[in-house]
Amino acid sequence: MDVTTLTYIFVGLSFSLYIGIAFWSKANSTNDFYVAGKGVNPIANGMATAADWMSAASFISMAGLIAFLGKDGSVYLMGWTGGYVVLALLLAPYLRKFGKFTVPDFIGERYYSKAARLVAVICLIFVSFTYVAGQMRGVGIVFSRFLEVDINIGVIIGMIIVFFYAVLGGMKGITYTQVAQYCVLIFAYLVPAIFISILITGNPVPQLGFGDTLVGTDVYLLDKLDQVTRDLGFNAYTENIKSNIDIFCITAALMFGTAGLPHVIVRFFTVPRVKDARKSAGYALIFIAILYTTAPAVAAFARVNFIESIQDTSYESSPAWFKNWENTGLIAWQDKNNDGIIQYSAGSAIEGRPQYTPERGSEGQRLLSNKSNDLNDNEVYIDRDIMVLANPEIAKLPAWVIALVAAGGLAAALSTAAGLLLVISSSISHDLLKKTFKPNISERQELFYARCAAAVAIFIAGLFGIYPPAFVAQVVAFAFGLAASTFFPALFMGIFSKRLNKEGAIAGMVSGLIFTLTYIIYFKFLYTEFNSADYWFLSISPEGIGFVGMIINFIVAISISSITNPPPKEVIEMVEVIREP
Amino acid sequence: MQLNKDGYWKENIKILVSLLSVWFLVSFGFGILLSDWLDQFQLGGFKLGFWFAQQGSIYIFIILIFIYIHLLNKLDKKYFGDRDSGDDN
Numbered sequence: 001m002d003v004t005t006l007t008y009i010f011v012g013l014s015f016s017l018y019i020g021i022a023f024w025s026k027a028n029s030t031n032d033f034y035v036a037g038k039g040v041n042p043i044a045n046g047m048a049t050a051a052d053w054m055s056a057a058s059f060i061s062m063a064g065l066i067a068f069l070g071k072d073g074s075v076y077l078m079g080w081t082g083g084y085v086v087l088a089l090l091l092a093p094y095l096r097k098f099g100k101f102t103v104p105d106f107i108g109e110r111y112y113s114k115a116a117r118l119v120a121v122i123c124l125i126f127v128s129f130t131y132v133a134g135q136m137r138g139v140g141i142v143f144s145r146f147l148e149v150d151i152n153i154g155v156i157i158g159m160i161i162v163f164f165y166a167v168l169g170g171m172k173g174i175t176y177t178q179v180a181q182y183c184v185l186i187f188a189y190l191v192p193a194i195f196i197s198i199l200i201t202g203n204p205v206p207q208l209g210f211g212d213t214l215v216g217t218d219v220y221l222l223d224k225l226d227q228v229t230r231d232l233g234f235n236a237y238t239e240n241i242k243s244n245i246d247i248f249c250i251t252a253a254l255m256f257g258t259a260g261l262p263h264v265i266v267r268f269f270t271v272p273r274v275k276d277a278r279k280s281a282g283y284a285l286i287f288i289a290i291l292y293t294t295a296p297a298v299a300a301f302a303r304v305n306f307i308e309s310i311q312d313t314s315y316e317s318s319p320a321w322f323k324n325w326e327n328t329g330l331i332a333w334q335d336k337n338n339d340g341i342i343q344y345s346a347g348s349a350i351e352g353r354p355q356y357t358p359e360r361g362s363e364g365q366r367l368l369s370n371k372s373n374d375l376n377d378n379e380v381y382i383d384r385d386i387m388v389l390a391n392p393e394i395a396k397l398p399a400w401v402i403a404l405v406a407a408g409g410l411a412a413a414l415s416t417a418a419g420l421l422l423v424i425s426s427s428i429s430h431d432l433l434k435k436t437f438k439p440n441i442s443e444r445q446e447l448f449y450a451r452c453a454a455a456v457a458i459f460i461a462g463l464f465g466i467y468p469p470a471f472v473a474q475v476v477a478f479a480f481g482l483a484a485s486t487f488f489p490a491l492f493m494g495i496f497s498k499r500l501n502k503e504g505a506i507a508g509m510v511s512g513l514i515f516t517l518t519y520i521i522y523f524k525f526l527y528t529e530f531n532s533a534d535y536w537f538l539s540i541s542p543e544g545i546g547f548v549g550m551i552i553n554f555i556v557a558i559s560i561s562s563i564t565n566p567p568p569k570e571v572i573e574m575v576e577v578i579r580e581p
Numbered sequence: 582m583q584l585n586k587d588g589y590w591k592e593n594i595k596i597l598v599s600l601l602s603v604w605f606l607v608s609f610g611f612g613i614l615l616s617d618w619l620d621q622f623q624l625g626g627f628k629l630g631f632w633f634a635q636q637g638s639i640y641i642f643i644i645l646i647f648i649y650i651h652l653l654n655k656l657d658k659k660y661f662g663d664r665d666s667g668d669d670n
Contacts, residue, residue: 066635071616074634078608081639085604088646089597093653207636211626220626238631240617247613255608278653282646289639296635579590581657 006403007146014184014407015161018177018414022165025172030101030447033170033426040175042276046283048178049267051185051411052419053080053258053284054291055131056138059185059412064387066299067306070229070237073299075250079480081285081292082251083258088281091259092268094495096277097578101269102423103262103487104431110494111502112571114436119509121427123486124262129460131263131479132420136465138413141385145328146406155465158414159458166418166425167454174418175270181411186290188408192392192401193294196301199395210297225304233346233376237303242541249544256550257480260487262427263419274581302387305394307344310380314341315363321393326366329354330383333365334372337379347376354381417461425453478520481546485512489553495579498572500557503564508557516549589660596652600645608638 001009040048058080066073098106104124108117136155143154165173193206201221203209213220226236235241242250258264267284268277309319315333325331332354333342340363350370357367389409392402429450434441441449486509493500493508520542523531531542540548566572611619616630624632 071631071634074612074631077635078612078638081642082604082608085601085642085645089600089649208625210636211624211632213626222626222628222631238620238628244613248609251608251613275654275657278646278650282643282650285643285646289643293636293639576586579593580586581653581661 001399003399003402004146004148006400007406010400010403010407011147011410014180014411017180018161019164021177021180022169022173025169025176030430030443030450032172033447033450040270040272042271042280043283044179045175045267045271045276045280047182047287048175048270049264049280049284050287050291051178051182051415052174052267053264053288053416054185054412055416056135056409056413058291058295059189060138060141060388060409061385062388063295063298063302063391064384066296067303067387068384069241070235071240072242072247073296075247075254077292077296079251079254080258081289083255084281084285084288086255086259087264087268088278088285091265091491091495092277092281093274093581094578095265095491096268096271097274097581098574099269101266101430102426103265103491104427105435106494107490107505108431108435110571110574111490111500111505112568113502113506116490116502116506116509117431117435119506120487120490121431123482123509123513124427125424127261127479127483127486128263128420128424129464132417132424132457132461133464135413135417135420136461139410139417140465141328141330142389142406142409142413145324145386145389146403152466155462158410158417158465159462162414162418162421163455163458166421166458167451170450170454171266171270171422174415174422177418178415181415182287184411185408185415186287188404188411189291189294189298189388191404192395192397193298193301195397195401196305196391196395197297200301200304206297206301207293210300221300221304225300228304228307232307232344237300243539245539246541246544249540249547251544253481253484253544253546253550256484256488257482257546260483260491261480262483262487263416263423265491266423266426267419298388298391302391302394305391306382306387309394310342311344312341315365316340318342319394321390324393325383325386325390328386329356330386332356332368332381334368334370334379334381335361335363335365336372336374336377342379343377344380345376345378347378348373349376349378349381421454421457421461424457425450428453428457478516478524478542478546481516481520481543481549482513484546485516485549485553488550489557493554493557495575498575499561499566501561501564501567504557504559504561507560508553511556512549512553515552516546519545519549585660589656592656593653596649596656600649604642604645607633607641612638 062076065076095106100106104117104120107120108114139158140151140155143149144151165177194204197206197209198204200214201209201212202215203212210221214224222238226238229237240247268280271277271280310322322331334349350368350372352370355369357369359367361367389405392405429446433449434446490505490509523542611633616634619630619633620628622629
């Protein structure tokens with residue numbers, strides 16, 4: 001069977017599984033819909049959290065990013081796992097004890113203010129929508145490359161599936177589909193990684209193979225990679241390019257952002273007891289670490305394989321994947337010296353993203369209308385997003401492995417999208433309607449509004465997938481900076497300080513948001529020509545600025561609180577109660 | 582009861598501070614600030630600083646959470662006995 005047929009079978013099977021679970025776990029109350037009746041087993045919740053957390057970015061993009069960033073890519077590995085330590089120790093158990101439905105719920109009640117709740121809802125919607133847009137693009141990429149359908153049809157199919165289980169099942173449906181999705185995605189990630197590890201190093205465990213010698217030699221993989229990257233004019237793979245302070249801030253922004261992401265926090269509201277919330281964070285990190293410790297190995301293997309399979313080969317005899325991805329528009333070849341041979345080295349081959357002309361060149365390659373970059377000899381443009389998806393093809397693995405990876409990528413994107421859509425819908429039906437504007441609605445009505453809000457959110461997310469704003473990929477990384485600079489301080493101080501009051505919390509969140517957003521917009525959208533270390537504040541890149549925003553939030557919140565009245569007695573009592581297990 | 586509660590919270594903070602120091606040391610310390618220096622040592626085919634940045638820190642994160650779970654369960658028992666903290670809303 002060919003790859004496309006197999007992919008249809010794998011994707012079809014996994015999708016019917018998800019829909020089946022949706023019917024089986026239909027939500028009957030708001031409690032079911034928002035927090036799965038608080039009856040989820042901690043191990044199952046750990047898996048669901050892991051699937052919720054590991055998005056298209058983790059599954060599809062991360063290893064590719066690391067493959068090209070080398071050691072600088074560690075920020076994602078440490079940032080996106082270390083955040084769970086912060087979450088498990090400082091937030092999850094206490095927020096579970098608080099025992100309500102949403103993150104704005106906690107902020108609204110702890111800071112006894114509808115305004116605080118509203119600020120939290122606005123931050124939440126902003127963070128979650130930027131994030132969900134990235135997922136839908138992931139769905140589109142997988143569909144267009146592997147099922148050879150139009151990206152838009154792919155996005156619509158994805159929307160229908162998510163609609164089914166998110167609108168019908170709410171959190172309950174989402175939780176149990178996420179458990180299934182975790183199994184699909186981790187299997188799909190590990191199988192090719194293990195195969196490739198055996199092929200390259202002879203060691204079946206990618207985490208160890210990564211530090212092993214190449215088959216048939218006594219040269220370590222990483223030493224070889226350092227040498228190859230250096231020879232081609234790149235920095236050595238295992239050395240940093242970014243400054244230490246920037247790496248420090250990016251890692252911190254990702255960690256505290258992770259701990260402050262509403263769709264992750266809310267997963268800890270679904271377990272029966274405080275004890276289970278702690279346990280569940282531990283299991284979640286194990287399940288996540290299985291992928292996150294494999295990813296850097298995949299990255300190193302992919303970089304070696306990629307260079308070896310195309311460097312100095314003629315286009316005519318280049319592997320099929322090279323031409324397939326060229327057809328999808330994610331690889332391009334500009335034959336600068338007209339010798340018909342692919343030369344890959346440091347520097348960007350062309351200016352900007354490839355713009356293809358309808359013609360083909362003498363070798364059959366797609367011609368580009370971009371200006372070629374004459375400062376270097378590199379002839380290859382490659383979109384980093386394709387490395388994980390192309391890796392099995394590059395390593396010449398069997399067709400079923402390639403099909404499996406497609407199903408895994410979809411599972412990763414859909415599970416995260418569903419989790420995000422749920423927090424968006426519950427913040428609208430619960431925080432905006434029930435708690436702010438229409439307090440008199442019955443539970444049945446609230447559930448109805450929650451379903452409507454989920455449906456509308458899915459529709460908007462789909463539009464993002466079909467008409468992706470050009471900046472989606474960048475914005476997803478900034479969602480973390482925004483979460484770190486708004487939510488984390490308000491949640492942390494809400495538990496660990498009895499003195500922080502509503503004035504302080506609101507001023508802190510607003511100043512963190514404005515500072516971080518302004519910095520990002522200034523460098524990333526308005527004055528991109530100044531976006532370099534020379535102009536950055538303390539040489540901190542926009543990716544890491546959320547950490548500074550978080551510190552500003554803390555300083556503002558504490559100083560405003562100290563000159564205004566302390567919180568009322570009931571609130572202090574509430575803090576005492578959530579501190580007990 | 583008041584005294585009890587204060588004691589519980591103080592011990593809890595002590596546990597948090599010590600675990601978070603290790604968390605900081607392995608990631609921001611070994612993985613970032615001291616990483617280049619650690620790279621002079623070799624762990625199999627890995628430079629040590631590189632290994633901490635891409636592998637080691639993650640393993641230690643997991644261990645930290647499980648130590649936390651264990652210590653807090655013990656602490657809960659010491660101050661609150663076998664009280665079940667579940668709620669029914």
